[in-house]
Amino acid sequence: MTKNELKYYSSLQKKKHRKTEGKFPVEGAKLIREAIESEFICEIVFYTHLFEDKYGEFLEYLKFKGCKSELISQKELERLSDTETPQGIIGIFSEKNVSTSNANPQFLLALEDISDPGNMGTIIRNADWFGLKKIIASNNCAEIYNPKVIRSSAGSVFHIEILFSNDFYDLLAGLKKDGYIVLTADLKGESIYEFTPGGKIILTLSNEAKGPSDKLKSITDKLITIPGGGRAESLNVASASAVLISELARKI
Structure with missing residues (x-):
């Protein structure tokens, strides 16, 4: 060399x-x-x-x-x-060129400003484990080819389509017109265990320090949460993603 x-x-x-x-x-x-x-x-x-x-x-x-x-x-x-x-x-x-021409699956994951590479990679790994095929990400999310994202995803970045969008909120709004219901994880939402999806869904996860933005909430159909019984303030967003994706994937 x-x-x-x-x-x-x-x-x-x-x-x-x-x-x-x-x-x-x-x-x-x-x-x-x-x-x-x-x-x-x-x-x-x-x-x-x-x-x-x-x-x-x-x-x-x-x-x-x-x-x-x-x-x-x-x-x-x-x-x-x-x-x-x-x-x-x-x-x-x-890098691979991402095609946006494919039909969207029944269950989509959308990530708003997940900036920590470890969280980003783990969420991608969780999505891959539960069979999700596509993730939509805002441009403020950690880059998927960051070495820390690749490692924490355990290679799942290579298995799943990940689309970074300049028009993240407009894209979600457009998908709503196509029949998707937008679910946003939030501490004040409805229990995920009591919620039953009635059709195509988009689960949105946000930066755990900031929470979902007002813009995201304005296009959200329902806030959902994971009820807890302990004294922890909240779940790490990557940990929460495993519970939420698992429960929703089971119900679809």
Whole structure:
């Protein structure tokens, strides 16, 4: 690897460079495999001697898939990684163009300003687990190709369609005209256990520090909540997403 190549690939740790180049790094054999199997285009995979000694069969898998790979030093790998203890292998992938022409499923998830990468990734993972196919996100949500989002999603970012919208609220309002009911999670809502959806639904989750915006509430058909019996102030939004998605998916 040349110095210029090292500088270029390490720059992809920053959002602005990922956006400009349309590329992102994926660290770890499991996540790299998830990206490849989800038909993301792999530009190159970098690995160390230590990884080669322990997991040579994975390098054979890369060859079988036609992925270019290159041996680099541990110091070079550390430059490419955002973790304190790199896993010894990092792949560079191209972003996928999201198609908006597909029919919308009966159950959609919409995210308003979920800015924490860990929460964003976990919500995506939960949605994937319960079979959701599409997520709509406001532009203030954490970028899905952020390495922390990819890790916390456990690769689910590669399985589910995620549409970032410049017209988030207008899009939701338009979907209402198509027969969707907009449900918004809020501490003052109706119990999720007592609510029964009557058709197509959009579950909206918001930034846990701010709560749902007035603009979102203005297009919401019903506020829903998870009743609690303890002394905690609230549930983490990612934890809440698992309960809400599970309960709604069961009832649809």
